[in-house]
Amino acid sequence: MTGVADSGRIAKRFAALKAAGRGGLVTFLTAGDPDHETFEKILLGLPEAGADLIELGMPFSDPMADGPAIQASSLRALNAGADMGRTLALVRSFRAQDEETPIVLMGYYNPIYSYGVEKFLTDARSAGVDGLIVVDLPPEEDGELCVPALEAGLNFIRLATPTTDDERLPTVLQNTSGFVYYVSVLGITGTKSAAEAEVKQAVERLRRHTDLPIAVGFGIKTAETVAEIASTADASVVGSAIVQRIADDLDKNGRPSAGLVDAIHNMVRELSNGLRA
Amino acid sequence: MEQANTFRSGPNEAGHFGMFGGRFVAETLMPLILAVEQAYDAACKDPSFQAELDDYLKNYAGRPSPLYFARRLTEHFGGAKIYFKRDELNHTGSHKINNTMGQILLARRMNKTRIIAETGAGQHGVATATVCALFDLPCVVYMGATDIERQQPNVFRMRLLGAEVVPVTSGTGTLKDAMNEALRDWVANVESTFYIIGTAAGPHPYPAMVRNFQSVIGNETREQMLEAEGRLPDSLVACIGGGSNAIGLFHPFLDDPTVQMYGVEAAGHGIETGEHAASLTGGRPGVLHGNRTYLLQNDDGQIIDAHSISAGLDYPGIGPEHSWLHESGRVNYVSATDAEALEAFQLCSRMEGIIPALEPSHALAYVSKVAGDLPKDHLICMNMCGRGDKDIFTVAEALGTKI
Secondary structure (H helix, E strand, O other), X not given: OOOOOOOOHHHHHHHHHHHHOOOEEEEEEEOOOOOHHHHHHHHHHHHHHOOOEEEEXXXXXXXXXXXXXXXXXXXXXXXXXXXXXXXXXXXXXXXXXXXXXXXXXXXXXXXXXXXXXXXXXXXXHHHOOOEEEEOOOOHHHOOOOHHHXXXXXXXXXXXXXXXXXXXXXXXXXXXXXXXXXXXXXXXXXXXXXXXXXXXXXXXXXXXXXXXXXXXXXXXXXXXXXXXXXXXXXXXXXXXXXXXXXXXXXXXXXXXXXXXXXXXXXXXXXXXXXXXXX | OOOOOOOOOXXXXXXXXXXXXXXXXXXXXXXXXXXXXXXXXXXXXXXXXXXXXXXXXXXXXXXXXXEEEOHHHHHHHOOOEEEEEOHHHOHHHEOHHHHXXXXXXXHHHOOOOEEEEEEOOOHHHHHHHHHHHHHOOOEEEEEEHHHHHHOHHHHHHHHHOOOEEEEEOOOOOOHHHHHHHHHHHHHHOOOOXXXXXXXOOOOOOHHHHHHHXXXXXXXXXXXXXXXHHOOOOOEEEEEEOOOHHHHHHHHHHOOOOOOXXXXXXXXXXXXXXXXXXXXXXXXXXXXXXXXXXXXXXXXOOOEOOOOOOOXXXXXXXXOHHHHHHHHHOOOEEEEXXXXXXXXXXXXXXXXXXXXXXXXXXXXXXXXXXXXXXXOOOOEEEEEOOEEHHHHHHHHHHHOOOOO
């Protein structure tokens, strides 16, 4: 660990999962998708439905590392008026009712840079954000946001990938805190899925380099895989599958059905069931 | 801004030109970006790499391209003496081959077996498909669906050359989306694939590497101008989308204080309409496609679509070195509208018998604005970076003619 004091919610949650003897479910949704009001209802019900950690996507017009499902969700949110201010407002409203479930903001650097790094860190911290995942900020650009974020008391969660070899891993892990997000496939979100054996091997490799909890994502779609992956790693991340469920629900004018909020919560409940058997 | 003794030393080791540039990519790509940098550094130190490149540029691409005195346009404007650097005479019809040849030789050194590229106007796509045919490597070119529509001749040329042209419908279906899609492909195929980026942008080392491959333009111009006039040019003019032809012309002259430089951005329907592609004139610094640079973006940092009649300039960003040269004041960045470019396109066709691409037509539009007021001994060199065959359908439509 870096030794930097942070909100502690992420560490506490992983410790609790460990004590309960089970892996965790991390859900990813894009903030404001399909619209602010519907999303707020989805967000507020996620912990009760079984999400152990929540990743909130910060919408971006050009999500280079994401597949079609998450690209589309970003555009839907933006078209519905999402911006950084509203994303942070969602976190505040969530925190007003839930003091324990960690929230990690995930996205790309430009909207943060545009908002102003210092202002962003202050506002994110006070809204109740616990960690950041910024896809296009590798360790080579740590001075931009990672180091200031750690100093501001936010976790900076880094992606490790199959191309991150043993030689590079220490560089990637150096300023990582909260947990390590292992991207289990070469590619973009929501396309391929990884073989369980490969993931197991990769997680073991990561464990040789770090004591941080490890979450595995990219390509995880079913309750079965969630449980499988979380038996070797500390948590499974499901994103594109949930986001796609939103897309499938919308009518031709992009409006959600009355049942969407419940449908997402039921889906999350099902995904998490395997972890609580 | 720090006062520099030289404008030619960038980027630093981290790939920064002042605050611009850098390596803003996903971790999956990072090891590969470092490998490209290492391979490129090694190639630069290996004389056989440059020798092989020079040989292909000379015997395959047809370099050096001539420096041509445009007598009739000079007389027409009645002021400065106008020269064209004839990079439109290169094989494939633009300056793009200078860079694709360099990068494919590098890809071969790295034992990569598959090539991807993005393209806007299709010139870079054609130049990439060409070198892939030459070296028998499979080639996938990402091109916005909107651009495919307006650049049909180049799409067909790429397919004739054996490339797969993938239409990109995500986002707005233009160059920036094509670049997103190429990056997505690269992330999924890092081990086999080399990404030939077409402009002096993207993550380090691409901006420096593309600039160096394109600097052949400026280096030749320098020699040719000395031979023709016995001195350096007074002004250099080039159009700017990402800015590879401009940086190629400018870079060798950056430390010659008497040489003024003008980068001409696409003003589309006019800067004041908001429908343009002038990142420096109408944008602000941000991070996209691996580098920090000036971008067209809204208050929330969302990228705004560019607009230009020229598909090759239709990009909401610009190479990071241009952003730095803009802030340091060494290069002047100006703009020309669609209408001004169209007028220059027709003027050049009729007065010089050269049908220019719509991209350099923007540069010529700027020349036409200033040449008349400059003294007759003022030497302007404009980079004629592409030929206009590909644009005849777009121009016909703009002029209300059916062909």
